[in-house]
Amino acid sequence: MAQNLYGPGVRMGNWNEDVFLEEERMKDFLEKREKGELLIQRNRRVKKNLLRPMELSVSEDGFVHFGDKVILVNPDHPSGEEAGMFLEGDLCLCMSPDEVRTQLLDDMEIPCGVSAVQTIVPTGRNTFTILRDHRSSDAEGQVLRYGQSFCLGIAAGLECKTLYLSSEHRTLLKSSKKSWLQEVTLTDEVSHLNCWQATFLDPQMRLEHEGFPVKANEKVIIYHRHTNRALAAHRHLFLRTYFGKEVEVAAHTHLDSHRVEKPKNHWMLVTGNPRDKSATMLDLPKPSAENTRAVEQAMGIST
Template structure:
């Protein structure tokens, strides 16, 4: 379950949660694409951070499988589960373009825009899939993705039991 703490209040993020970007002092915003206002590389709907509260800051988490979205409405989002994040005002999904790089003060970054990429079955492509990663309770690593991978299910123990030379 994805549990967030904001201004000392703890709450669970659920599918259909309307203000997903209100988790920090900055808000994730987006507005319709115009000739003067669009993302730099893909020319799609721009996504940006702002400190102003408005209707442009509302995002909604949806279940990955479109046939089960209504059934999961209101249920808590499990940690490390793939979801689709929709902008409530424009109804466009948050997308990452891994092939479009931007150079910033922080180094090389990929472009994030608001656009729903659909396949031939009208299902969102992996560009629109997101995962809410929770913090790690251990102090050695910052997130669960930074943990070292566990060894395969007792492969070494089985090889040693069978007296196989692994070197």
């Protein structure tokens, strides 16, 4: 009669250990897949949240209001004194979460970085809401005026909590990654560091326009209230982000020889297209009258 001669003291071969280890890996894989903890599942959730399509607010009177959803666009301009690579086209201010932390956790890092990317399609990572200063009594729907304090909020994370565009003075331990200038980040803390103001583009007409409504889809200068530094897009300084190669955004006023802000400090608060909810006002074709006038000027015909 056959008997089982093996007991606990019998050693297993390496081949048997490999089988048991493979079974443990498979159990661990299936358990993580059921809980949604796999790396590919985390990446899909994060990208689905950040790249979800958004609808911008439509300005009926041509001005920007508190509560409006807009995108911040740095208009296309030729390179100046920058050497080397230079990103052309309209650049949009976007949220740029840390790549490693995003893969490990479902929630957004605090503070979260920002960058500028070559797109004007409204998504979850570039659609900001014009919010009132927490110290003011401005109501939602009121017109934003030049020199008036406001905040820029964006919904982030799976819980869609609000993060605020913030900045503070540069230190030895805290500055922008490439230019070493004043850093701009997104934070969930409500403070005076979240306050910004829109300034009229022409410096000779700023006093006359102080207190006037801010027009939508036109160039303005956005200054940080606490440090008096202008928001800037550095098209020649590239960053590696979770979504690929993008350019740095910092808070620094770049002035030319006439003490006028350079195009890297120019921004547009772009609203939605009333004809197409998924498009922006930048997608509208130019009026035929402007095209005709340009052709006539090129041909030397005076009108």
